[in-house]
Amino acid sequence: MSAARGGFQARVVDLFAGAGGLSEGFRQAGFSIVAGSDNDPDALATYRANFPEALTILGDIRRPEIKEQILAAACSAEVLVGGPPCQAFSQVRNHSRMIDDPRNALYREFVETLGTAEPLVFVMENVTGMDQMGVREQILTDLRLEGRYDVRAQVVDAADFGVPQTRKRLLFIGVRAGTGMEAPTLSGSGATDSVALARFTGARRPRYQLVVQQHLLSLRLGEALADDQSLVAVTAGQALSDLAALTAGRRDDETAFADLSPPQSAYQRLMREGAGATLSNVQVPRMNQDTALRLKAIPQGGNHRDLEEALLQRFITGKRWGQDNGSGRLSRKHFYAYRRLHPSLWAWTLNTKADSVYHYGVARALSVREFARLQSFPDRFVFRTDPRRGPLEGRHDGGPAHSRYRQAGNAVPPLLAKSVALAVMAELNAYRERTEIRAAAG
Known part of the structure; x- marks a missing residue:
């Protein structure tokens, strides 16, 4: 039974939605996205553009008027999803509950929204640092809501689900107790x-x-x-080879697919589906001469360890750029940045900075579109920013270009989210069938 069989299409509300990676995965699996909320106006601009069918709720969930809108949407949905930020990972041995730490107020809001709305299923995702700090059992206890939900936790790697990037996430999937559903466990490659x-x-x-x-x-x-x-399993080359002609310093943020190479892999064909004639988010950062010299000396898959001594000097050509740490050599911050993809393997985990990864074949950084490809966002998915200028509540510093990299780099990979959604769908469909059979039996 599909999600839409008999007119049934399970509804999803996405809290702390960001650009909408979770929502995109659930939509691809056949769910109806009814609302997404976030405090970042730039991320919500992207969400609104890509989910015109959904209500977008901009603002801090701790504000009563925002919480009221979220609860109204969540109470009408079968599924609640989200990745609440957790600033403090309180350890059990400290006798401090995560949910009681004021720095984890947004996590507490997710749990409270869950307890009020009582959807049939929920999915909460977060960084694996929660596991490393020993708080998994705390979170499971919070999310069970004194027996109202059956919950399972699992660490998954996006690369095991067809995403061309290794990205580990900690998933908590819960089903309402007494429904006969079981919290699913994902099985990757x-x-x-x-x-x-x-x-x-x-x-x-x-x-x-x-x-x-x-x-x-x-x-x-x-x-x-x-x-x-x-x-x-998908490599960086299989994800990006059709975009290799993009050049450093490119200012135009759109290009016609007709001006690009034809798709060279099944993954590229999948990403292009429904994208129309134009590809967006293809601006590429400029490249200074020092960086270009270093990248030419770094092999595919390599990093700063592969540089000769002369290339480890802070300023090679004499032109001063960026911050000078006073040592005459690259700082650790720059060491972290000089990493080149390998075309025969997936990318390492992206972060929010354009210089966190460099192309495997040409000496340049990646465009936001290439970040999106490595995250498994389809090409029809457009990254935007709020057109209002200057400081806005919830806006991060750095400007529009940085915001788009941040949105793409922070997102849940949609193909991973789709695998979660399909597992959830199977439980919901079985539950609905049992409910219909009982109703027919009278």
């Missing part, structure tokens, strides 16, 4: 445990090569990774 990138040093310069574990499943996954027509 296992690719991230089977394939790795190894560094080899030789006579000339280091190189990076894919290493596949020597057992049958890993060998099959290695074959899938090398197959451009497979969607089981």
